[in-house]
Amino acid sequence: AQSVTQLDSQVPVFEEAPVELRCNYSSSVSVYLFWYVQYPNQGLQLLLKYLSGSTLVESINGFEAEFNKSQTSFHLRKPSVHISDTAEYFCAVILFNKFYFGSGTKLNVKP
């Protein structure tokens, strides 16, 4: 069975501070890992993904995530957040063409 656990339902942080959103997965087979972001009243948008190769993947807006097979984790990080990063973030795995999502982490960036 596949499952994705996002340990924090909400993460408040001040602008320009670093942030880490945690994601752990369980799977008996190799998985492909994704982070999606959902801004208020918007659909989900892909932030970044890990398929193979380098375990560190980056997005165009400064987020990065590291695939750690031994810890079955794919935590999302940003060294300095902006107000505009306020959104809900979902970690997901894909197996046999189906996405399995975590319950989401709401990132609230305060001025």
Added chain:
Amino acid sequence: DTGVSQNPRHKITKRGQNVTFRCDPISEHNRLYWYRQTLGQGPEFLTYFQNEAQLEKSRLLSDRFSAERPKGSFSTLEIQRTEQGDSAMYLCASSPEGLATEAFFGQGTRLTVV
């Protein structure tokens, strides 16, 4: 084509009524997904099409739910005899064929059953 389009964006219905939602995927995508999202939860898989073939249905999809994709383009999701527990955001996504390809999501249809 500007992305996945879902209609309506909002639907309020009385318990026991039938509702139908439409999804227009990105035109060259042959995979289409329906997900349901409730408050505080991530999207839950409902069903998946490859072209016009419905390849998999979740056990979340009771007999009151039916989805079609008749010509391999747009898809409809119908809920018969709606219940209050059906209130949720219904998300549609599409993706091109390939290994672990990105799914592109629509903005969803928010269903409220009163």
